[in-house]
Amino acid sequence: MSFKENLLKKIKIDQMTKKIIASMTPSESGSKLDRETLREMLDMGPRKFRKERDLDLYLLESGREQILVLDNELAMYHTTPEDVAMRKSPTLKEMLSIRNAIKILKDSDVVVSRREESLKTVQKECIDQLDLSFDKANLDEIETDGLVSLEKEYPEGVIECLTLFGELLAYRPPPKAFRMSHHKIIGQLLPGEAGQSLFGPLVIYSMIHNSLKLIDAQMNSGDKGKAEFVHQVASGKEAADMEGPDVLGHLKAAVIRRCDEGAGLSDRFGMTAFPDAI
Secondary structure, eight states, rough: OHHHHHHHHHHHHHHHHHHHHHHHHHHTOOOOOOOOHHHHHHSSSSSSEEEEEEEEEEESSSSSSSEESSSTOEEEEEEEEHHHHHHHOHHHHHSSSHHHHHHHOOTTTTTEEHHHHHHHHHHHHHTTTTTOOOOHHHHHHHHHHHHHHHHHHHHHHHHHHHHHHHOOOOOBBGGGOOOOOOOEEEEEEEGGGGGEEEEEEEEEETTTTTTEEEEOSSSETTTTHHHHHHHHHHTTOOSSEEEEEEHHHHHHHHHHHHHHTTTHHHHHHOOOSSSSSO
């Protein structure tokens, strides 16, 4: 697959992880693991499915390996499939053995992780399979696709372009004060004082008017004046720092600059610094 396809897959894996974690959060009806999404995610990774008694197991290799049990506990075991089956779904004969009974009652000797920690392992396994190394040509491709989408007034394509550049720049959705319906807004999000956030630079894309704007400033989420300014820029009543196709060129240049500054992208995406920054 191309870099763009792999990056989109990584973004999907991250989104699925968040969805699964949300399903683990206790509620009035209790927490219930989103098994459908987790199965889909596991199918994207290196683990192989195996049915053992009434258990759904996911194994990296046969034998004594880390075995994931697909249930609400989401435990990872370092043992054999047969041992997991005996501990999790024992027969009456197995329970009559004192040695087995101890294993059934206490599994700390073989459990590697549970719940969120196990999920993070699966997430990493899936992402580690992807080739996320890229060069300037890959960024040019993303920019070009975005420019064509903007020209043809194709919101889905523009949003995909912003999502890809946003992932490479570690941009995030806006704080509540800066949110607007029918707009895709992303930017740098940093913690501020008194529980507030600092947001910016930020990009605003109107899905209705096909307008793309950049505010090259950092704003406090608790400042009502700044929130109003963002809304005014989005509506065209205040001038943006940059508009239209130039915004996509700015984002591409920001990614290149980040790489040249050694912002850790080589660790996340297999990227080395460009020899000639824009």
